[in-house]
Amino acid sequence: MVQRMAEDRAAVREFFTERAARWEARFPDDGPAYAAAVAELGLSPGASVLDAGCGTGRALPALREAVGSEGTVLGADLTPAMLEEAVGNGRDRDAALLMADVSQLPLRDGLLDAVFGAGLISHLPGPGSGLRELARVVRSEGQLALFHPVGRAALAERHGRQITPDDVRAEPVLRPLLAAAGWRLVSYVDEDDRYLALAVREPQES
Numbered sequence: 001m002v003q004r005m006a007e008d009r010a011a012v013r014e015f016f017t018e019r020a021a022r023w024e025a026r027f028p029d030d031g032p033a034y035a036a037a038v039a040e041l042g043l044s045p046g047a048s049v050l051d052a053g054c055g056t057g058r059a060l061p062a063l064r065e066a067v068g069s070e071g072t073v074l075g076a077d078l079t080p081a082m083l084e085e086a087v088g089n090g091r092d093r094d095a096a097l098l099m100a101d102v103s104q105l106p107l108r109d110g111l112l113d114a115v116f117g118a119g120l121i122s123h124l125p126g127p128g129s130g131l132r133e134l135a136r137v138v139r140s141e142g143q144l145a146l147f148h149p150v151g152r153a154a155l156a157e158r159h160g161r162q163i164t165p166d167d168v169r170a171e172p173v174l175r176p177l178l179a180a181a182g183w184r185l186v187s188y189v190d191e192d193d194r195y196l197a198l199a200v201r202e203p204q205e206s
């Protein structure tokens with residue numbers, strides 16, 4: 001089990017290390033889509049938010065803008081090369097960056113008001129445990145946004161593959177997965193130019 005986790009992490013790091021330097025240049029026009037997705041969270045000034053799998057930090061300026069200087073923005077990623085790009089792009093001015101696995105976060109229970117995860121969930125070998133860990137660090141009624149600037153069908157086409165019904169991002173798969181992890185799916189959009197699933201943290205029994 002521990003060895004399997006180490007292998008999974010190594011595979012993710014290898015995949016994204018190769019892509020880190022070119023990541024932002026490949027998708028230069030996505031900024032407004034990230035800002036629009038962040039806006040859907042309706043974050044208040046002073047709120048605390050985590051960008052889970054922040055990569056080079058494309059969402060971090062919009063998250064900082066939303067919570068203001070009194071708020072807290074964290075960016076967590078497993079791949080050092082992606083975080084180095086984030087620093088090179090000055091994104092460490094918008095957020096505290098940490099190298100961490102989102103399935104094992106060094107954060108206390110209920111710390112955050114919200115989590116934003118762009119392009120993350122498909123890369124988690126165990127999406128259920130990742131979503132449970134994200135639920136652990138979010139307060140009751142806090143929010144989760146799972147975003148991608150391209151919808152499932154358009155992304156599959158880009159990668160030359162077919163869309164499959166067992167895709168973790170498909171609503172019939174995602175909804176029960178979220179529920180088992182402590183989230184309630186409240187909104188789901190899968191269009192060519194946007195994938196956005198919004199969920200709310202179910203109140204926890206005390």
Ligand SMILES: C[S@@+](CC[C@H](N)C(=O)[O-])C[C@H]1O[C@@H](n2cnc3c(N)ncnc32)[C@H](O)[C@@H]1O
Nearest residue numbers: 016053054055077078079082101102118119123
């Ligand atoms: C598709 S990229 C998206 C990056 C960024 N969110 C964006 O939208 O540009 C996925 C990112 O998730 C990170 N990642 C994958 N699995 C992770 C995990 N278990 N914990 C933390 N980060 C992870 C990868 O290192 C990579 O930077």
